[in-house]
Amino acid sequence: MRVRGRLAVHLAALRVVVVLTLIVGLAYPLGMTVLARIPGLSGPADGSLITGPNGRTVGSVLIGQSFTDAKGNPIPKYFQTRPSMAGNGYDPTASGASNLGPDSIVDTLPNPADKSDTGKLSLLSQICQRSKAIGELEGVNGARPYCTADGVGAVLGVFRTDGLTGPTTRVVSLNQECPVTPFMATYQGVRVECAQYGADYGHAVPTPIAENAPTPPAVPSDAVTASGSGLDPDISLAYANLQAPRVARARGISLATLSSLVDRYTTGRPLGVLGEPVVNVVRLNLALDQQYPKQGA
Amino acid sequence: MAAWSQALIVIALVVALHVPLGDYLARVFTGTRHSRFEQLVYRTCGVDPDGQQNWRRYLLALLAFSLFSILALLAIFLFQAHLPLSLGHPDLPFLLALDTAISFTTNTSWQNYAGESTMGHLAVMTGLGVQAFASAAVGMCVAVALIRGLIGHSTHELGNFWVDLIRCVIRVLLPLSVIAGLLLIGLGVEQNLHGAQTITTLAGGSQTLIGGPVGSWEPIKLMSGDGGGFFNANSAHPFENPSAWSNPIEIVLMLLIPVAFLRMYGRMVGSRRQGWTLLIVVGILFALCTGAVSWAEHAHPETASLAAGAASEGTEDRFGLPGSALFGISATGTADGAANSSYDSFTGLGGGVLMAAMMLGEISPGGTGSGLYGLLMAVLVAVFIGGLMVGRTPEYLRKRVGVGEMTMVVLYALVIPAVILICSAIAIALPAGRAAMGNVGPHGLSEVIYAFTSNVNTNGSAFAGLSANTPFYNIIMSIAMLIGRYLPIGLVLALAGKFAAQRPGVVTVGTLRAHGVNFVALVTGSAMLLALLNFLPALSLGPLAEGLH
Numbered sequence: 001m002r003v004r005g006r007l008a009v010h011l012a013a014l015r016v017v018v019v020l021t022l023i024v025g026l027a028y029p030l031g032m033t034v035l036a037r038i039p040g041l042s043g044p045a046d047g048s049l050i051t052g053p054n055g056r057t058v059g060s061v062l063i064g065q066s067f068t069d070a071k072g073n074p075i076p077k078y079f080q081t082r083p084s085m086a087g088n089g090y091d092p093t094a095s096g097a098s099n100l101g102p103d104s105i106v107d108t109l110p111n112p113a114d115k116s117d118t119g120k121l122s123l124l125s126q127i128c129q130r131s132k133a134i135g136e137l138e139g140v141n142g143a144r145p146y147c148t149a150d151g152v153g154a155v156l157g158v159f160r161t162d163g164l165t166g167p168t169t170r171v172v173s174l175n176q177e178c179p180v181t182p183f184m185a186t187y188q189g190v191r192v193e194c195a196q197y198g199a200d201y202g203h204a205v206p207t208p209i210a211e212n213a214p215t216p217p218a219v220p221s222d223a224v225t226a227s228g229s230g231l232d233p234d235i236s237l238a239y240a241n242l243q244a245p246r247v248a249r250a251r252g253i254s255l256a257t258l259s260s261l262v263d264r265y266t267t268g269r270p271l272g273v274l275g276e277p278v279v280n281v282v283r284l285n286l287a288l289d290q291q292y293p294k295q296g297a
Numbered sequence: 298m299a300a301w302s303q304a305l306i307v308i309a310l311v312v313a314l315h316v317p318l319g320d321y322l323a324r325v326f327t328g329t330r331h332s333r334f335e336q337l338v339y340r341t342c343g344v345d346p347d348g349q350q351n352w353r354r355y356l357l358a359l360l361a362f363s364l365f366s367i368l369a370l371l372a373i374f375l376f377q378a379h380l381p382l383s384l385g386h387p388d389l390p391f392l393l394a395l396d397t398a399i400s401f402t403t404n405t406s407w408q409n410y411a412g413e414s415t416m417g418h419l420a421v422m423t424g425l426g427v428q429a430f431a432s433a434a435v436g437m438c439v440a441v442a443l444i445r446g447l448i449g450h451s452t453h454e455l456g457n458f459w460v461d462l463i464r465c466v467i468r469v470l471l472p473l474s475v476i477a478g479l480l481l482i483g484l485g486v487e488q489n490l491h492g493a494q495t496i497t498t499l500a501g502g503s504q505t506l507i508g509g510p511v512g513s514w515e516p517i518k519l520m521s522g523d524g525g526g527f528f529n530a531n532s533a534h535p536f537e538n539p540s541a542w543s544n545p546i547e548i549v550l551m552l553l554i555p556v557a558f559l560r561m562y563g564r565m566v567g568s569r570r571q572g573w574t575l576l577i578v579v580g581i582l583f584a585l586c587t588g589a590v591s592w593a594e595h596a597h598p599e600t601a602s603l604a605a606g607a608a609s610e611g612t613e614d615r616f617g618l619p620g621s622a623l624f625g626i627s628a629t630g631t632a633d634g635a636a637n638s639s640y641d642s643f644t645g646l647g648g649g650v651l652m653a654a655m656m657l658g659e660i661s662p663g664g665t666g667s668g669l670y671g672l673l674m675a676v677l678v679a680v681f682i683g684g685l686m687v688g689r690t691p692e693y694l695r696k697r698v699g700v701g702e703m704t705m706v707v708l709y710a711l712v713i714p715a716v717i718l719i720c721s722a723i724a725i726a727l728p729a730g731r732a733a734m735g736n737v738g739p740h741g742l743s744e745v746i747y748a749f750t751s752n753v754n755t756n757g758s759a760f761a762g763l764s765a766n767t768p769f770y771n772i773i774m775s776i777a778m779l780i781g782r783y784l785p786i787g788l789v790l791a792l793a794g795k796f797a798a799q800r801p802g803v804v805t806v807g808t809l810r811a812h813g814v815n816f817v818a819l820v821t822g823s824a825m826l827l828a829l830l831n832f833l834p835a836l837s838l839g840p841l842a843e844g845l846h
Contacts, residue, residue: 006357008343013361015342016459017369017427024430024466024517025423032478032513036488041479045488047506047536057496060506062485062535065498075500082614086530093413093493093505095530097611097639099762101648101740102599103843123601123610123642146604153604208600221606227613228533228621228638234614267541267615273302275541276617285499 050282053290061283064233066090074137077250078285079235079243082222083130086230097228098123105146105155106206107175109197124153124208125175130224131217138242140218145210148183152176154211156187157195157204164205172201184209218242234278237266251292261287300619304587307545307623311552312576318553319560319572325468326441326461327565338463349454352794355442356787358458359435363402363783366428370398373424383417384492396771401425403782404432404664406518406525406634406757407748407774409766413507413528418490422510425525426517430474433521433554434465436666439786440558443670444565446793447694451800455793469554470517477516477550484546485539488512511536519550522664524634524757532624532637533613544616544637548624551633555662558669566694574812575672578820582661583630586654591622593647598844602644611639622647629654632664634757641735641744641762648743648760649840655750655758656832657824658713664755670789672824677706679816679823683809692808695801705792712784713753714831720749720777721835729769735762743839748774753781 036045043049052058059065066089067078074080087094100123110119121129124146132151135142148154152175159170171192173182178194186192187209195201220238240262248258265284268277331339331346339346350358373380374394378387389397393409400407401424410416416425438461445455482488491508498504511527515537518524528534538547559579563572594608595618602608612621621638628635629651640651654661660672681698684691691698698706724730724745734741747760752774765774810816 009354009358010361010365012342012344012459013358013365016344016362016462017365017431019338019342020431020466021369021423021427024471025427028471028474029422029426029510029513032475032482033488033490033510035475035479036482036512041482041488044485044539045482045512047487047489047491047508048485048539049506052499057494058499059496059504060535062539063504063506064535065500065504066502067500068502069500078500090504092507094411095413095528095534096411097530097533097642097761099639099641099735099760100601100610101641101736101743101762101843102601102608102610102644103738103740104736105600124604127601127604127610144604144606146600153600155600210603216606221609222614225605225607225610225612228611228636229528229530229535229613231530231535232613232615233535236614270541271306273306274545275303275615275620278614282499289499 050286052286053293058286059282061280062233063092063231063282064090065282067281067285076246077288079240079247079279079281081281082232082235083126083224083226084230084232085226090231092231095229095231097230098126098226105153105208107152109177109195111197112177122153122175124155127224128152131219134219134223138219138246140242141214142219143211143213144217144219144224145213146208147211147213148176150176150180150183154183154209156192156207156209157201158187158207159204163203170204172204174201174204174206183211233280233282235281237277237279240279247288251288253292261291300591303545303619304623307548307552310549311556314549314553315557315560318557320564322469322557322561323564325464326561331460335463335467339459342459344459346457346460348457350457351453352442352446352455352790352797355455355458356790359438359786360783362431362458362462363435366402366431367398370401370424370428371395373420374398377417377420380417380419382419382490386415386417389415392768392771393766396775399775399778400757401428401523401525402432403755403778404436404522404632404667405752405755405778405782406523407752407759407778408525408757409771409774411529412526418509421514421527426514429514429517429521429523429525430466430470431462432523433470433517433665434462436522436664437465437469437558438462438666439789440666440669443673443789443793444562446796447696448566449797452797453794455790455797470520473520474513474516477520477546478512480546481515481543482512484543485535486512486515486543487536515547516550519547519633519635520554520665522555522632522667524628526635532635533639538637541615541620544620544624547635547637548627551627551631551635552662554665555631555668558666559662562669570812574817575676577817578824579660579662579672581817581821582657582824583626586626586630586650586661587623590626590647590650591619593644593650593844594618594622599644608642608644608647611642613638625651626654629756629758630659630661630663632659632667632754632756634751634759636758639761640758641760645740645743645840645843646845648747649836649844651758652743652747652750652840653828653832653836655754655756657828659754659756660824667755674706674709674789675824675827676820677702678710678827679820680809680811681706682823683819687807687809689807689809692802693811695804696796696799697802702792702795705788705795709785709788710827712788713781716777716780717746717749717753718835720753720773721746723773724749724770727769729767733764733767733770735764739839739843743843746835746839749777752777755782
């Protein structure tokens with residue numbers, strides 16, 4: 001009787017799994033797919049696709065794109081999206097973030113003897129490198145606190161006599177590989193060395209140094225940090241304003257004309273408090289291509 | 298300012314909606330009529346919907362259902378290449394399939410894989426999708442059984458697992474999913490069965506857009522406490538969470554059912570004041586966590602955030618930092634574990650608060666169903682301590698909390714921390730465990746502790762830097778999830794059986810009143826004390842060491 005009772009329970013369990021699979025595993029998602037065909041829902045249900053000037057699908061308004069040339073350099077006539085960690089950048093088959101924590105400040109240096117070894121940049125150095133590059137592209141000061149002038153994290157490895165305490169005996173600029181000249185000559189009276197590949201700096205205390213930089217930095221924070229999805233289609237108003245003069249020049253239009261277009265693709269905060277105001281770069285660049293296609297390339 | 302207003306809007310909406318939903322839930326679980334469709338389901342499955350079960354039979358049915366759920370998922374994952382709509386993805390390797398099957402059946406939804414490059418549409422719909430509904434329903438069933446135990450009168454009957462399960466799915470989760478799904482699709486969540494579509498971008502590059510039934514997945518992912526992403530980026534992905542509108546809606550969906558369960562509880566025990574009292578406890582814990590994580594993310598005291606100017610690494614512009622912090626605390630406080638930003642890139646202290654929200658035992662407001670029974674365990678600890686302080690036999694809702702009952706409660710309170718800390722220690726001690734860390738130092742330790750806290754509490758939230766798709770992690774996490782889910786459920790049902798068998802006592806002047814300021818303070822304090830005592834040493838080596846140096 002007990003055995004038969006237990007068997008009955010397991011048979012029932014199996015059947016319930018099957019029935020639930022039919023109801024919520026098939027009927028529900030397929031039904032929703034059918035319901036989503038009604039007008040007004042079918043556009044978003046298909047992925048909010050947009051059509052370019054040539055009549056072909058050129059992407060989705062929700063999924064950011066890279067606006068770079070084959071070598072990865074930014075194309076000046078386009079607003080640039082944020083840094084992306086999805087694949088090689090804006091790859092929807094590999095969405096994701098850097099997953100680096102805010103104390104990721106020391107790089108893994110590349111082997112100078114091995115050209116294919118690119119090392120691994122810390123989050124801090126990635127931020128510094130992007131800020132420097134964007135500063136040069138937009139013609140503004142790309143300096144940030146804790147960044148060296150050559151665009152890596154300004155981090156000293158400080159050796160002390162008693163480990164964490166005591167007089168300083170040796171100082172290494174951890175992210176500047178030899179033969180680069182360190183960003184500061186001396187620290188607490190000790191000469192700063194460049195970092196040697198393969199050397200063990202495990203006993204040095206990593207000490208970030210706040211370098212001189214405008215506050216706030218000219219390049220906004222969302223321009224130098226990767227998004228959570230790697231597919232963020234938006235940029236902040238600050239980053240759009242930073243890019244506007246360059247895009248206007250490249251398109252041969254006035255800054256005022258461009259600014260009104262930027263305004264049109266800006267989404268404020270719904271209800272005044274939800275989320276952040278953003279500019280949709282995909283829609284903005286598409287509108288630019290449609291309205292001001294000027295000057296090939 | 299906007300940050301606080303956004304949180305207040307979300308909270309106001311949840312509080313407003315929890316009243317009618319909670320009342321509806323109480324009717325669902327006390328009603329005696331079966332709809333025609335339900336009768337058809339019961340006949341097909343060969344169960345007697347009017348038969349009552351004692352706690353052992355209830356547990357047996359639950360375990361049998363979970364066993365076949367795991368087997369069904371395993372079969373789907375191991376043979377998905379042969380199923381329609383597989384999009385060309387291969388069969389999953391055995392250990393990954395096992396970890397994933399257990400993960401979704403236990404309502405954890407920890408994912409050692411990236412959705413868009415691993416799962417075909419049919420595997421999502423009939424595998425993950427079914428268990429999103431079912432695992433949420435299992436949690437709800439256990440909570441309802443415990444309530445029946447508390448209000449029972451010299452009985453062994455705790456209800457019927459099959460009826461509770463089917464009603465959860467058909468009367469509660471399915472209709473809510475349809476409504477929320479259509480709303481989210483309207484806001485931009487895609488819902489189609491397309492495969493990958495390669496297009497030429499504006500700048501002339503190529504991009505492969507991934508289609509999928511995301512609109513039907515998203516609401517149940519959020520409401521069930523499941524939280525597994527259709528895409529690797531989870532709710533940071535624009536197709537899962539497209540706008541500043543959809544973000545607060547998703548947060549509401551995560552909080553709604555766990556909070557409505559408090560109302561339902563009040564209704565079922567015949568004292569709405571009980572529901573409000575527990576809501577205040579939950580509100581205090583939630584507000585403390587939200588305040589702490591928002592402060593940590595804005596104060597951004599660590600180097601890389603200082604260099605960037607804000608803790609914006611791993612966040613989406615459309616949500617901003619407040620929208621990300623609120624989502625994060627809602628996801629870890631509810632056992633949902635979804636993510637609209639990279640928690641690994643949160644500040645040391647901010648990530649620590651997310652971890653602490655899980656270490657509280659997920660009672661702020663906790664998982665779907667599991668939040669309520671977790672909270673009731675904290676209540677019983679409080680009642681016990683309170684009883685000791687006044688020197689009376691502890692009672693709760695006119696039921697004695699004696700040695701037998703307290704044994705279950707204490708075991709419940711100790712099982713989860715013990716498994717988390719033991720698993721973390723094993724991982725740190727073994728090279729296979731350490732190799733998976735994506736960051737070094739205290740942050741790396743945080744990744745490991747976070748992972749096990751998330752797994753054992755069946756949350757599924759991740760510090761995604763940990764590369765855990767290795768044999769070591771797949772196996773140890775599978776074990777951790779099974780223990781973390783079913784041992785507490787067994788203890789709760791056994792406790793429900795003990796309570797049900799009691800004859801209610803009489804309320805005297807010496808009875809501890811289960812409401813009012815004293816009681817709220819006692820319960821909140823007990824919950825925090827338990828979590829702190831269990832986890833403070835581990836927290837100080839990870840997030841505290843990182844955030845305070």
